[in-house]
Amino acid sequence: MALTGTLKDFGIAEILQLIGQQAKSGVLHLESRDDEIHIALADGNVVRAESAGRKARERLGNMLVRAEVISKEELEQGLEVQKRTLRRLGDILVELGFVSQQDLREMTALQTTETVYQLFRWKSGTYAFEPGEVEWDRETVSPLRAESVLMEGFRRVDEWPMIRKRIPSTAMTFERRRALDPDAPAAPRRGGDDVDDAFDALGEEPTERRGEFASLGANERRVFALAIPGRTVERLVDLSRLGEFETCKALTNLLNLGYLEAVAPASRAKAAVGAYAQDWQARLRAGALSVLATVAIAAALAGIAYWVDERGLAWGEPAGAARVRDNAAERFLARYQLERLRGALEVYRLEKGEYPAALGTLVEAGLVDARDLRHPWAEPYHYRRTQAGRFVLLPPVE
Numbered sequence: 001m002a003l004t005g006t007l008k009d010f011g012i013a014e015i016l017q018l019i020g021q022q023a024k025s026g027v028l029h030l031e032s033r034d035d036e037i038h039i040a041l042a043d044g045n046v047v048r049a050e051s052a053g054r055k056a057r058e059r060l061g062n063m064l065v066r067a068e069v070i071s072k073e074e075l076e077q078g079l080e081v082q083k084r085t086l087r088r089l090g091d092i093l094v095e096l097g098f099v100s101q102q103d104l105r106e107m108t109a110l111q112t113t114e115t116v117y118q119l120f121r122w123k124s125g126t127y128a129f130e131p132g133e134v135e136w137d138r139e140t141v142s143p144l145r146a147e148s149v150l151m152e153g154f155r156r157v158d159e160w161p162m163i164r165k166r167i168p169s170t171a172m173t174f175e176r177r178r179a180l181d182p183d184a185p186a187a188p189r190r191g192g193d194d195v196d197d198a199f200d201a202l203g204e205e206p207t208e209r210r211g212e213f214a215s216l217g218a219n220e221r222r223v224f225a226l227a228i229p230g231r232t233v234e235r236l237v238d239l240s241r242l243g244e245f246e247t248c249k250a251l252t253n254l255l256n257l258g259y260l261e262a263v264a265p266a267s268r269a270k271a272a273v274g275a276y277a278q279d280w281q282a283r284l285r286a287g288a289l290s291v292l293a294t295v296a297i298a299a300a301l302a303g304i305a306y307w308v309d310e311r312g313l314a315w316g317e318p319a320g321a322a323r324v325r326d327n328a329a330e331r332f333l334a335r336y337q338l339e340r341l342r343g344a345l346e347v348y349r350l351e352k353g354e355y356p357a358a359l360g361t362l363v364e365a366g367l368v369d370a371r372d373l374r375h376p377w378a379e380p381y382h383y384r385r386t387q388a389g390r391f392v393l394l395p396p397v398e
Helices: 012-021 060-066 072-085 089-095 101-121 146-166 195-199 218-226 233-240 243-256 265-275 280-310 327-352 360-364
Strands: 003-006 026-031 036-042 045-051 126-131 173-176 260-263 382-385 391-394
Touching: 003 012, 012 026, 012 126, 012 146, 036 101, 045 101, 045 146, 060 072, 060 089, 060 101, 060 233, 072 089, 089 101, 101 146, 101 243, 146 243, 218 233, 218 243, 233 243, 243 260, 327 360, 327 391
Parallel strands: none
Antiparallel strands: 003 126, 026 036, 026 126, 036 045, 173 260, 382 391
């Protein structure tokens, strides 16, 4: 089945519906200006979803750390084993006893659903379905019916505006106003052992008429237990393992029912300002002086670097003569150049989630010029990434 085109002509809902109805297997490739998503389907069911632009925090290992399922040290140990064996990280963590099979199943399902439901916010892009058999792990993956994905996607699109009115920022925190009723029955939690259970109640009356935003269920109880003072929405999303939508919806219900009270980020900022009111002017002056001094030094170094480079590091020699190698001067200029490269590396990490494999990648990203990778040396700077996720950057030995 050849299926290609643009999302303006044929939306994600129609694509998934067609693949699901015909129970096709293959990989659906979707591309927008900012991201690429590849969805693997087996007999019309979603079994895997990968994002080419997935940030470091959205990777499985980091999700497990943020959910406090494993520690950073355990993740690093698992990654070391993965480098040697090239096996899947989830299987390694289970084998090492750091993660249970159930936790891995739950986090894998969450990663898949969060990736798939991004597509319902796409306004444009292209798609191409590549039919064929796909491999997937039946022990850790719960297939999602294409019809269920559609209904859940539409539900989220419909309810997000109401939730955003109550939860406008992931930096919000909450205070408890009253305790939960221990005798109140809890509704089944969305996203249990079988992700498809999350859609069993769909197709009933619209959520607003059923009063779903004024109900108390298992999701609300889980989020309420985690909503201690000072803990942000972003942190609650990580710890609850429910995903952003379900966590924010549970918070909305708890706010509507009066169990929680929202604390806006601005209120916390005012409190912080009050605590430092006596010395804020001194801090401001010190910060301004520090910035001015840094700018002045950088400008001076840049001027010296340009002046010396224009003269080829030659003192007292006629124009066009061979350059005199002065390692002391080169080391002085290299300090300025190393800081520039370190700054470019940090910008790249913020944008991509990790440091580049080679300095040449900074040139491709437009952060530095090719000349910057060796100036003022004849040989390029020495650079490598470390196993701890940092980098080593040194001038060449001459």
